[in-house]
Amino acid sequence: MNSFSDTPSIRKLRVYSLDPSMAIQLDNFEISTSELSIRWEELEAGPVGEYLQVIDIDPASRRLYSPVDLNSRSSLANNGHTPSLSNPQFHQQMVYAVAMKTIENFERILGRRMLWRERYIDEEGGYIRETEKRFVPQLRIYPHAIRQDNAYYSPAKVALLFGYFNAQTNDPREELPGGLVFTCLSYDIIAHETTHAILDGINRRLLDSVSNPDMLAFHEALSDIVAIFQHFSIPHLLNDQIQKTRGNLQKNNLLAQLAAQFARSTGRGSALRNALGQFDEFGNRQAPNPKELGRTTEPHARGAILVAAVFDAFIRIFENRVRDLRRLATNGTGILPDGDIHPDLTNRFAEEATHAAERVLRICIRAIDYLPPLDITFGDYLRALITADSDLYPNDAAKYRIAFIEAFRARGIFPHDVNNLGEESLHWVRFKERNWDPQTLNRFLPPRNLMRSMAGLYQAEGGMSELADHLVPKEDEEEPDVSPSDRTKTSSPNNSRSQEVANEIFLMINPYEGKRDEKDADRAADKLLQAIWTGVGSEARMSGRDIREAIFVNERVFKKFLHQWLRHRFLTLKLAENMELNNLVHEIAGTFGIDIRRYLKDRFDITQVKIPELFNKQNKKPPIEVFSLRPTTRVHQDGRTQTELLVILTQSIRLPLLDTYGVQMDYNHYDRDEPEKLTFRHRGGCSLILNPDQGVIEYSIVKNILSERRIQNQMAFYRKQIEIHGYQAIVRFGLSKRTQKQQRQSEALSFVHSHAEQYEAY
Amino acid sequence: MAQNKSRKEHDSTETRQSPAADQGELKPDESEGGLLQIRMYRQGLGDCFLLSIKQKEEQNTKPKEEPNAFHILIDCGVHSWQKNGGDRLRQVMKNIREVTGGCLDIVVGTHEHVDHLSGFVLKKSPFLKEHTNGGFKIKKFYAAWTEKVGDDVADALRSKHGTARHIIDKAMEKYESLKSTAVNLDEHVPYQQLKAVHDFHLVPEDDIPENLQDIFKELKSRPVNKQIAVDIERDGIIRQGTGGFAGQAGVEQERTEPTMCEFAINLLRLRAEHTCYCTPGEVIPIMNQPQLRAYVLGPPTDVTLLKKDLPTKVRGEKDEHGHSSYHETYLTPSANLSGFAYSPALGIDGGLPDYIRKPFDQLGWEINSRGNLNPYPKKTKEQSKDESEKELKKKWKDARSFLKQNYQAQGQDWRKIDSDWLMSANTLGLHLDSDTNNTSLVLALETGNPGEGDVFLFVGDAQVGNWISWRNLKFQVDGKTIDTLDLLKRTRLYKVGHHGSHNATVKRYYNKDDESGQNGTTYGLELMEDIIAMIPVSHLTVANRWEMPHKPLYERLREKAKRRILRSDMRMEPLNSSDGEDCRPVATGFEDIPDQSSRRVFDNWKWRMSTSNFNPMQSESGDPLYYEIQIPLK
Secondary structure, three states, rough: OHHHHHHEEEEEEEEOOOHHHHHHHOOOOOOEEEEEEOOOOEEEOOOOOOOOOOOOOOOOEEEEEOOOOOOOHHHHHOOOOOOOOHHHHHHHHHHHHHHHHHHHHHHHHOOOOOOOOOOOOOOOOOOOOOHHHEEEOOOOEEEEEEEEEEEEEEEEOEEEEEEEEEEEOOOOOOOOOOOEHHHHOHHHHHHHHHHHHHHHHHOHHHHHOOOOOHHHHHHHHHHHHHHHHHHHHOHHHHHHHHHHHHOOOOOOOOOEEOHHHHHOOOOOOOEEEEEOEOOOOOOOOOOOOOOHHHOOHHHHHHHHHHHHHHHHHHHHHHHEEEEEEHHHHHOOOOOOOOOOOOHHHHHHHHHHHHEEEEEEEEHHHHHHHHHHOOOOHHHHHHHHHHHHHHHHHOOOOOOHHHHHHHHHHOOOOOOOOOOOOOHHHHHOOOOHHOOOOOHHHHOOOOOOHHHHHHHHHOOOOOHHHHHHHHHHOHHHHOOOOHHHHHHHHHOOOOOHHHHHHHHHHHHOOOOHOOOHHHHHHHHHHHHHHHHHHHHHHHOOOHHHHHHHHHHHHHHHHHHHHHHHHHHHHHHHOOOOOOOOHHHHHHHHHHHHOOOOOOHHHOOOOHHHHHOOOOHHHHOOOOOOOEEEEEEEEEEOOOOOEEEEEEEEEEEEEEEEEEEOOOOOOOOOOOOOOOEEEEEEEEEEEEEEEOOOOOEEEEEEEOOOOOOOHHHHHHHHOOOOHHHHHOOOOHHHOOOOOOHHHHHHHHOOOOOOOOOOOOOOOO | OOOHHHHHHHHHHHHHHOOOOOOOOOOOOHOOOOOEEEEEEEOOOOOOOEEEEEEOEEEEEEOOOOOEEEEEEEEEEEOOOOOOHHHHHHHHHHHHHHHHEEEEEEEEOOOOOOOHHHHHHOOHHHOOOOHHOOOEEEEEEEEEEHHHOOOHHHHHHHHHHHHHHHHHHHHHHHHHOOOOOOOOOOOOHHHHHHHHHHHOOOOOOOOOHHHHHHHHHHHHHEEHHHHHHHHHHOOOOOOOOOOOOOOOOOEEEEOOOOOOOHHHHHHHHHEEEEEEEOOOOOOEOOOOOEEEEEEEEEOOOOOOHHHOEEEEEEEEEEOOOOEEEEEEEOOOOOOOOOHHHHHHHHHOOOOOHHHHHHHOOOOOOOEEOOOOOOOOOOOOHHHHOOOHHHHHHHHHHHHHHHHHHOOOOOOOHOOOOOOOHHHHHHHHHHHHHHHHHHHOOOOEEEEOOOOOOOEEEEEEOOEEEEEHHHOOOOEEEEOOOEEHHHHHOOEEEEEOOHHHHOOOOOEEEEOOOOOOOEEEEEHHHHHHOOEEEEEOOHHHHHOOOOOOOOOHHHHHHHHHHOHHHHHHHHOOOOOOOHHHHOOOOOOOOOOEEOOOOOOOOOOOEEEOOOEEOOOOOOOOOOOOOOOEEEEEOO
């Protein structure tokens, strides 16, 4: 084992601290560049590594720029290329370094490996079933993809596309008129886009299934938050700004500004977005207006309100932390004398800012795991923040959570399903407080040993991914939005040994096929477990890339297994003596967000169940879907680590989109005589946080599919979108047969507002 | 006199016999001062208005041998998307020919878009014929100053638009060459947007009639100077001496295909006895019509007003302290150079400065049309022995294998970005459209005594920048000073700009340096009361692409016009059904115009719809050729 001494642990790379414009400002020259320490990994030219694949092709200029070799002697000795506008190899280095840093932050905080969005639809729109084809190991980064003042994450390509453009200003004080501006050299833009990709990898439905105005805004907000709080990890930038603001971070400063050069060179003012919110003409920060949220619908602008709330919480925390320092430095008055502050004080302030920023970033990212799986709102996010933080730090001595609640409330962000804004009320309800009969519950939860296996990491055997492909009968999977003609195109894997195994298992746990009882099912589960266990002993291919693929394959196998398990349990569900069918269905819907009538219809008279009227128009009862299953390891305040299993169950049904009079809406295509009926995909489900050690559910964060209110809100949202954007909205949200496919191909995320209307006409 | 009269009778008989004949031929005796009739033709998505004035016999100042009617034609076009657009427009032109006897006193061409000009160059168009042969005689042709050849600014703008169109055409070709890839162009939004712009220059039937060839030849030889286009985009200025088509030494000249609209403008120029280029601030007396005059409002003469969203100086205007006054224009928020940035990939980067052609000087390997690296240039034996040369060749080989292993890796085609850059070409298209719309000639026609009568506002497709530019204009007529705000307040008939789109009717004016402050002052439509709104639009034609008419604007128009809205389509969406239908003429005989207001501004005004129908099979309420409003002249 001499690898211990051989392999370096970090690779240092130079980048621009914010963007290249600082390097030509006398004030900021000193802090214009910095060095990032990136976790060491084997890199090929590109750079191409475990997570990222940088390909510098520039089709608009018909060029390929030679890939940078970060293993070259000069690169290793000099910490990479010198920051430079005119050297494309530096551009490649910078996107790599900043994107990796962002990924590291997420992995450190969430306690698991990041996987990119799986690829489930092929070029023709067909559904991909083979596990191996679904796995996308690397995010692609194209530093010079387009010649436009934009950069975006493309979910369809699992790629970041950065643009470059000629500055659109005629004021040389802003930027050189017509000079080139590269979005791939802006730290903020890279971090922002990478976060989009990471978040999309965690839950692609946040983009695929937008059902309220907060969802896209949340995506934007989190991306901005990550970009802004990463500013605090650049020591000399932080020190410099503390010095210049004399420790008052409420003054307009570079730390809170996003993409300054980009904004100036496109005539958008001094920053694209400012986490401090608005400033008046005297440079004073304006108080937030809680009514603004209701008026703002454009995702970036709406997201900016959430960003401002989080940053405000940070400012409150920071102020709280440095109050004593200020008193010490001013003999108790708290009022600093004019002039520069003492360098020691600067350092101490900076230290506190770093701590506070790290904690805030941690809270914000951790909260992602505590979000419901779909239809998320800013209010849900606040509850997730509070829950995530108090689970990890039960003792909130520095009143961080109070700071968050206060900052959110000031901007009108609060959940609508709580009685008050106390910390206890905002905390998600713990599952054990739900009064579920443990007997009933145990029927649904897989055995503890199985949960533990799922939570651990095991190497997949060669045939495992194929096994996953066969575990669930096709008719019981969520139907992707694929037209029948496309469905025939879906590839079906060859008959193989793994299919036989799968069939066998399927037979055993399907009570109708083999007329087996519960014990048989348990035995089948054991058999599957064994199959998985044998994988552990198999030859381990230990390079990092394969570990992530193994995780992906394992998760898929477990997902399918859990699906099978639950299906079996629902199919054999018995009605307790004093229980009515209606109550049972609604209790399960209230707890897990799903409608299980599909599994009861052969044995019970499901017409007794009261369901929203719209559902009656659909004959099909939706199957359940185990959307994701991921183990995660967290480090608690007291240093102990805990492994949890995050499971997302979902379900979806297509419902007619009604207008306010209750008539199904239609849309006229200019080239068709028949108007097309509009429908939308309504989803429900839950995020389960399981404790495998004790075999219990900690939380079930639910969006009930049978909720009439949710259906109505969602329809109102789509109607509003159609009113504003017309056909574009129908495409974007896949509201008609014709547009469902298009929706998947559309590029949902851009760094800037597209077609921002800057004037007021009608 | 007798001769004149008989001729008149002859004319009217002729009209009555034709299928498109109408009742209500002008009868000047009914009114004391003569009549003005305004026909809004309903060919669909496109403008065509005919204004006919008939004076009392004793006031007739026309030479005796000519008919005692005066005709003004404002635009004549239809969009290529309009279903049966060509046929419908030909029916319209036939009607115009019959009513006017082929004699048009004034033709106004507002701007270079086919939905305003296609009629002039359409196949079998009467405008292509001689007057004696069923064609038209045109006395005066009014165009915006931007159409003038030889004007530095106008020529430069043309250069810029020509370059942009060239790029768009090439981008379209490029898109179409990508058909093999996964992009489904029929459903690809950016492509469709680009196509929309492209189609703005297509005549409904897209081939050039024989006798246009001469004009064609002249136009074809006009070079386009790309450097000028870049200068305008970058600096917002036109450098002295660079305007016009005289090429600079050393700058590569590009020749672009002329557009149909350029044909149309040139044709009108040739056919008309006089051509007038109108500049804002002018008041044009309508020849022989003392009770009618035209105020020229737009297009703005300052090129900076035609672009960009930064505060821009208004030429020659100062406030009482001698400071230049600034207008906030809201045009093309990101009007930019990016359009030119596609040139290298489209293979048309000749004549462009280096900083646009390539982002890095000599770095990078050129890629050919098949997506592979260009072969390494052949070297002599001597050269290839050189160390640095060897290194370079190795780099080329490395780059080639990198491309193969990564970008061109098997099964990874779905992640390629070969056409993504094209997506942004549509922004260039949108800018070109707005820019052209902003060159719209805007006329406010006034009847009666200056400063007192009714105003008919024809704005073409003027967008925000154009509207803003006229706000402070002042006109001198007969010793009176008349300003734009006054004209807007007296507006009775408003031809809604750009088919009722969201940015072609302004409601507020902002200028942080003056009284308007942050909240702005009311302006535009908000100043108008008691109007009739005319919207040439076809909701169905644009349904999937644009919102025309824009719903909030439409609702406001309904309030301002008390539902008196004339549209050129039958589908009445978007309409708030609870408020009831629009008011429009429903009979073929003249009827009073509904008017509940106490001001009684529409007293003695009448309207009707045409007897003739686009579709003769339909009932008469189906699809009338035009709506007509009759106004007594005092």
